[in-house]
Amino acid sequence: MTATLGAGGASSTYHSENILGGEGGPSHYPSLEVTSKEDSTPAENHFSSYERKQEQPSQGPFGEFFFGIVNLFAGCSPLRPTQAKNVDIKLLPNGVKKKVRLDLNGDPKLGWIVFYRDFHYDKTFDNNPEALDAILKTQWEMLKDLEARKIKHIFKEGYASDSPEGITKKEMIQKEGLLDFYHKLRKLFGGQLPDHLAELGSLRSRALMEFGAYYVYSIRHEDVRIHRISTLKEIEETEKARACFIETDAICLEDALQGLSLSEWQERRNGFAYREIRRFLENHLGKEVALIFGAYHNFHDNFIAGGFKPVIESILFEIPDSISIDFPPLDEGGNY
Numbered sequence: 001m002t003a004t005l006g007a008g009g010a011s012s013t014y015h016s017e018n019i020l021g022g023e024g025g026p027s028h029y030p031s032l033e034v035t036s037k038e039d040s041t042p043a044e045n046h047f048s049s050y051e052r053k054q055e056q057p058s059q060g061p062f063g064e065f066f067f068g069i070v071n072l073f074a075g076c077s078p079l080r081p082t083q084a085k086n087v088d089i090k091l092l093p094n095g096v097k098k099k100v101r102l103d104l105n106g107d108p109k110l111g112w113i114v115f116y117r118d119f120h121y122d123k124t125f126d127n128n129p130e131a132l133d134a135i136l137k138t139q140w141e142m143l144k145d146l147e148a149r150k151i152k153h154i155f156k157e158g159y160a161s162d163s164p165e166g167i168t169k170k171e172m173i174q175k176e177g178l179l180d181f182y183h184k185l186r187k188l189f190g191g192q193l194p195d196h197l198a199e200l201g202s203l204r205s206r207a208l209m210e211f212g213a214y215y216v217y218s219i220r221h222e223d224v225r226i227h228r229i230s231t232l233k234e235i236e237e238t239e240k241a242r243a244c245f246i247e248t249d250a251i252c253l254e255d256a257l258q259g260l261s262l263s264e265w266q267e268r269r270n271g272f273a274y275r276e277i278r279r280f281l282e283n284h285l286g287k288e289v290a291l292i293f294g295a296y297h298n299f300h301d302n303f304i305a306g307g308f309k310p311v312i313e314s315i316l317f318e319i320p321d322s323i324s325i326d327f328p329p330l331d332e333g334g335n336y
Helices: 044-048 065-075 129-149 169-175 179-189 202-211 213-220 232-246 250-257 261-285 299-305
Strands: 087-091 099-105 112-118 153-156 226-229 288-294 311-318
Touching: 065 112, 112 129, 129 202, 129 288, 129 311, 153 213, 153 261, 169 179, 169 213, 169 299, 179 202, 179 213, 202 213, 226 261, 232 250, 232 261, 261 288, 261 299
Parallel strands: 112 288, 112 311, 153 226, 153 288
Antiparallel strands: 087 099, 099 311
């Protein structure tokens, strides 16, 4: 079975300053009774009450219909095959392929953007063990890559704020008065990570899968800052259109798009992210930052059009038996 997982398409959950989770993250936190890093208590006992403040419509079933929806929202034609050029492929443990493409061969003196094309957890996958396993493996590889690069600034799809300043995960959680939960997660994921995913243990594996790599990484490193993708007003507008589309409410969608086509609306959404990353890099020339966004998006054209061309290194983790996808195509010559 080949399943198309949550790729920042129709199912993305957005977060304001008061929403602390990762993509699909929680609004109230599981009760983590941490006794050791290898807690043998079934993970389901800790995470069964997992909910979200901003509940979005579900992804629906796997298959071609959902694949088409995700591609359409990401600016690709439904079911259009994609073929990436100049892709470096490395076979990793657990049957994962790490694909790396240079989306923009820009000037590293301006900055270096590591674009992780994200496949994330959604509760609609809870009855699909193969999908959950695939998500866990890709998040594990992303976590290890973040650890190796020691990236300090992350731009995360779905995080919105009226402040352009970055925020640490501890500061986010502290705003909710849930520092106890923060310290439990710090204890759970503290110290050196194991060499192999199989050694992570059931509780940590479940937490990594549901919260996501960026969440665990920013918990482990208190100096990592999460940066907004858009303002609160902007994300409310884009999420309204997303919800109408998923509900196939044509009247609602027409009103939410405000005269834009779907592709124009998607480009506007990408433009918010471009604006925020450019603003940061202009004030911190040469910095390496992570962009964690849906797997079907491209951003090189925004930077080319804006005349500000840092390096964009694009990373996609693929599991051939579960996640079979290639990079969305670049425009002719767009990566050089």
